[in-house]
Amino acid sequence: MDSGGGEQLSLAAVRDQLIREEDSIVFALIERAKRPRNTPAYSAAAGGGSLAEFFVREAQVLHAKAGHYQKPEDVPFFSQDLPPPVFPTKGHPKVLHPFASSVCVNDAIWKMYFNELLPLFTADGDDGNYAETVALDFACLQALSRRIHCGKYVAEVKFRDAPQDYSPPIRAKDTNALMNLLTFTAVEEKVKKRVEKKARIFGQIVTLEDSAGKQDGDACDSHCKVDPKVLSKLYDMWVMPLTKDVEVEYLLRRLD
Numbered sequence: 001m002d003s004g005g006g007e008q009l010s011l012a013a014v015r016d017q018l019i020r021e022e023d024s025i026v027f028a029l030i031e032r033a034k035r036p037r038n039t040p041a042y043s044a045a046a047g048g049g050s051l052a053e054f055f056v057r058e059a060q061v062l063h064a065k066a067g068h069y070q071k072p073e074d075v076p077f078f079s080q081d082l083p084p085p086v087f088p089t090k091g092h093p094k095v096l097h098p099f100a101s102s103v104c105v106n107d108a109i110w111k112m113y114f115n116e117l118l119p120l121f122t123a124d125g126d127d128g129n130y131a132e133t134v135a136l137d138f139a140c141l142q143a144l145s146r147r148i149h150c151g152k153y154v155a156e157v158k159f160r161d162a163p164q165d166y167s168p169p170i171r172a173k174d175t176n177a178l179m180n181l182l183t184f185t186a187v188e189e190k191v192k193k194r195v196e197k198k199a200r201i202f203g204q205i206v207t208l209e210d211s212a213g214k215q216d217g218d219a220c221d222s223h224c225k226v227d228p229k230v231l232s233k234l235y236d237m238w239v240m241p242l243t244k245d246v247e248v249e250y251l252l253r254r255l256d
């Protein structure tokens, strides 16, 4: 994490980082929506996996060689046999419990993305641009995974701010109590409204004509590149629940 790491680890700084990650997610979905569903990219080929799986595996090898996946929030989808960085990497401040590196919900993100989310924001159809399509999927998956695994920092900062509240349920392994402690319904409502608004603003068709006095942000939802309601649903049903799963999983081992 860039702005939330090191000495400045605070709930405000970590939440700012989550807000910034929203931009990456909204833009990645807008980009993927340029292409139709292109389902052949997801069908198993004769040799085993799909083109999408092949692309993510191979792209991750390159990313690992370039020095990616060194930080707790950058978690690969296929972690086996990833090569070490070829070039020297700059270390990052170790602000989390060492167990952080084992917390991973990428299997759930993968299933959610391909089974639930893609059909919600891509048009039916097949234009044959499979290589481009899976590259765009990879960008979506990475942006979602990074945001969700930032939950490790949220959990750490919440624990540091109130160890007296978090320690008893951690010792009792009481996941429900932890989930209640770390949930802020008012914050979640704001997050959903904001991502919906970002989809409405970022996804407008921009022209030079002054179209009937419309202001920025007025774009009619049916003309947006991704339906803004899909963004609030994505956050409501999957992004925030999975972030909270990451937080709970991290906290359960925080006192080890």
Ligand SMILES: O=C(O)C(=O)C[C@]1(C(=O)O)C=C[C@@H](O)C=C1
Pocket: 015, 018, 154, 182, 183, 184, 185, 187, 188, 191, 239, 240, 241, 243, 244, 247
């Ligand atoms: O901001 C927090 O406190 C978080 O834990 C992050 C988050 C989210 O995923 O956006 C998750 C749980 C809270 O209920 C509110 C928001």
